[in-house]
Amino acid sequence: MRRPGSAGVVLGALVLAGLCLMALSAPWVAPQPPDRQDLAHRFEGPTGAHPLGRDDLGRDVLSRLLWGARISLTVGFLVVFVSGAAGALAGTFAGYSGGWPDTLLMAMVDLLLGFPGVLLAIALVSVLGPRLENLILALSVIGWVTYARVARSQAQRLRGLEFVAAARSLGGPPARILFHHVVPNLLGPLTVQAALGLGGAILAEAGLSFLGLGVPPPAPSWGSMIQGGSQNLLDAPHLAIAPGVALFLAVLGAQALGDGLQRRQVDVRGGTRRRGDDR
Amino acid sequence: MTPYLVRRVALAVPLLFGIATVIFLLIHFIPGDPVEVMLGPGAGPGDVADLRHRLGLDRPLASQYAAYLGGLVSGDLGMSLRYRDPVASLIFERFPATILLAAASMLIALAVSFPAGIAAAIKPGGPFDRATALGSALALSIPSIWLGPLLILAFSIHLDWLPVSGFDTPLAVVLPASTLAVSIAALLTRMVRGSMSEEMAAAYLQAARSRGLSRRAAAVRHALRNALPPVLAATALQMGSLLTGAILTETIFAWPGLGRLLVQGIAHRDYPLVQGCVLAFATTYIALNLAADLCMAVLDPRVAA
Numbered sequence: 001m002r003r004p005g006s007a008g009v010v011l012g013a014l015v016l017a018g019l020c021l022m023a024l025s026a027p028w029v030a031p032q033p034p035d036r037q038d039l040a041h042r043f044e045g046p047t048g049a050h051p052l053g054r055d056d057l058g059r060d061v062l063s064r065l066l067w068g069a070r071i072s073l074t075v076g077f078l079v080v081f082v083s084g085a086a087g088a089l090a091g092t093f094a095g096y097s098g099g100w101p102d103t104l105l106m107a108m109v110d111l112l113l114g115f116p117g118v119l120l121a122i123a124l125v126s127v128l129g130p131r132l133e134n135l136i137l138a139l140s141v142i143g144w145v146t147y148a149r150v151a152r153s154q155a156q157r158l159r160g161l162e163f164v165a166a167a168r169s170l171g172g173p174p175a176r177i178l179f180h181h182v183v184p185n186l187l188g189p190l191t192v193q194a195a196l197g198l199g200g201a202i203l204a205e206a207g208l209s210f211l212g213l214g215v216p217p218p219a220p221s222w223g224s225m226i227q228g229g230s231q232n233l234l235d236a237p238h239l240a241i242a243p244g245v246a247l248f249l250a251v252l253g254a255q256a257l258g259d260g261l262q263r264r265q266v267d268v269r270g271g272t273r274r275r276g277d278d279r
Numbered sequence: 280m281t282p283y284l285v286r287r288v289a290l291a292v293p294l295l296f297g298i299a300t301v302i303f304l305l306i307h308f309i310p311g312d313p314v315e316v317m318l319g320p321g322a323g324p325g326d327v328a329d330l331r332h333r334l335g336l337d338r339p340l341a342s343q344y345a346a347y348l349g350g351l352v353s354g355d356l357g358m359s360l361r362y363r364d365p366v367a368s369l370i371f372e373r374f375p376a377t378i379l380l381a382a383a384s385m386l387i388a389l390a391v392s393f394p395a396g397i398a399a400a401i402k403p404g405g406p407f408d409r410a411t412a413l414g415s416a417l418a419l420s421i422p423s424i425w426l427g428p429l430l431i432l433a434f435s436i437h438l439d440w441l442p443v444s445g446f447d448t449p450l451a452v453v454l455p456a457s458t459l460a461v462s463i464a465a466l467l468t469r470m471v472r473g474s475m476s477e478e479m480a481a482a483y484l485q486a487a488r489s490r491g492l493s494r495r496a497a498a499v500r501h502a503l504r505n506a507l508p509p510v511l512a513a514t515a516l517q518m519g520s521l522l523t524g525a526i527l528t529e530t531i532f533a534w535p536g537l538g539r540l541l542v543q544g545i546a547h548r549d550y551p552l553v554q555g556c557v558l559a560f561a562t563t564y565i566a567l568n569l570a571a572d573l574c575m576a577v578l579d580p581r582v583a584a
């Protein structure tokens with residue numbers, strides 16, 4: 001029997017894999033360098049040599065789309081990695097140890113959740129300057145909180161379970177118990193969060209790039225391409241379409257993967273509960 | 280109820296104070312000399328010294344902080360470098376447009392999500408339920424920065440039904456509000472559907488059905504009332520995200536609100552204006568979250584217990 005959420009997991013993974021392949025193959029597949037201008041052919045519609053047309057500076061839209069995938073996906077994956085690692089470490093430690101580390105973490109979480117995250121990212125990037133590393137930093141500063149909450153609640157739950165108590169009573173050192181018994185059991189819920197967070201990070205990067213707070217020009221990113229296209233809707237409506245479709249697919253893929261993984265987890269837990277009821 | 284109310288309001292005060300402090304420090308995070316960054320490369324030493332003095336950046340940090348907090352208490356957020364007007368008056372001028380946009384978006388989101396969520400929950404697994412689930416997933420994934428231009432392309436450029444941008448006619452709010460409403464509507468539809476489904480499976484509803492009530496009548500007369508509190512709380516919480524979502528939507532549609540003012544402030548390195556706008560957004564966000572929690576406590580007294 002097929003597990004619930006399988007279709008979403010497969011669809012999401014396929015879409016994301018396709019987009020990653022697109023990003024990786026940019027140097028070989030892109031018809032020309034993404035910043036090569038040809039002012040004589042500004043706003044040219046799709047042709048055989050330029051299947052997605054040319055933008056306001058005569059640059060090839062397909063080439064920019066492929067190279068832009070690198071920036072959007074790099075930011076997405078790095079933000080998930082940095083914020084996921086930081087949040088998981090802080091949350092696991094606080095949840096497992098309790099006491100003042102837990103109180104301190106929750107105070108920080110409450111402070112950050114009380115502040116609109118997007119606004120904090122906008123404020124940080126506008127102050128630090130629009131650069132790739134600042135973008136990743138700003139989105140990670142707002143992103144780690146969710147992972148910390150998930151890891152904390154799971155670590156608190158695991159701390160009270162028999163197998164962890166048994167490891168403690170056998171005299172296992174705390175670090176060993178954490179990394180051998182607690183962390184492996186956190187990976188499932190954190191993976192779901194990472195998949196859902198990937199879509200959010202890609203979307204946030206595009207939003208910041210749209211506002212001119214992304215990677216500075218002439219480097220292409222999907223958000224800045226949509227911004228350029230939306231400025232020229234009358235002359236060249238095709239410019240906003242392709243980067244929008246790519247962005248939509250990336251977010252949809254991450255969302256489908258996250259939802260599918262979540263449904264699988266709920267199913268596993270539900271199954272456990274049902275077996276418990278039968279006894 | 281009263282102790283909960285006092286505790287919840289008391290929690291918001293240190294949060295506001297913390298946020299005001301972070302916003303104060305923001306200008307000091309600017310790499311290099313913030314005044315030179317604000318004035319750009321062509322500024323002379325006299326201009327730099329003058330602006331440094333006007334912003335109070337030539338004073339010790341503690342004195343700057345005390346003056347900043349004093350200003351906040353008296354409603355003085357400093358002067359905008361670009362507009363040469365008090366930041367507070369610029370914010371008050373633009374704020375109603377943002378509130379109008381957020382309120383119109385919420386109305387659209389509620390008008391779509393409640394009927395759709397209830398209808399989906401009445402026949403779980405049916406064609407409408409499946410279509411709603413698919414529609415919600417697509418709506419949650421569609422970026423507003425893309426949806427906005429697509430709506431302009433369809434309804435303003437091709438069909439010529441609605442204005443592209445601006446604030447001149449009541450019709451001008453339709454496209455920005457719809458753009459902003461889409462993801463909220465999808466989220467609320469999922470919530471209404473989930474909350475209603477739980478109630479539809481409850482024993483009291485089975486009893487109502489066994490007395491001969493149709494699923495639809497049982498849903499509307501009995502389940503809806505109990506399904507409402509969590510959905511209303513989520514609705515109030517979404518008002519906060521509508522505000523920040525407005526930053527992008529206002530930029531797409533040249534809507535003269537607080538979000539556009541913030542983006543203009545960033546583009547012109549007008550940091551007093553940026554600080555003021557961020558503070559205004561954050562304060563409104565906290566106030567809305569507080570209102571949502573208090574509404575929830577009134578609707579469901581177990582929350583305040």
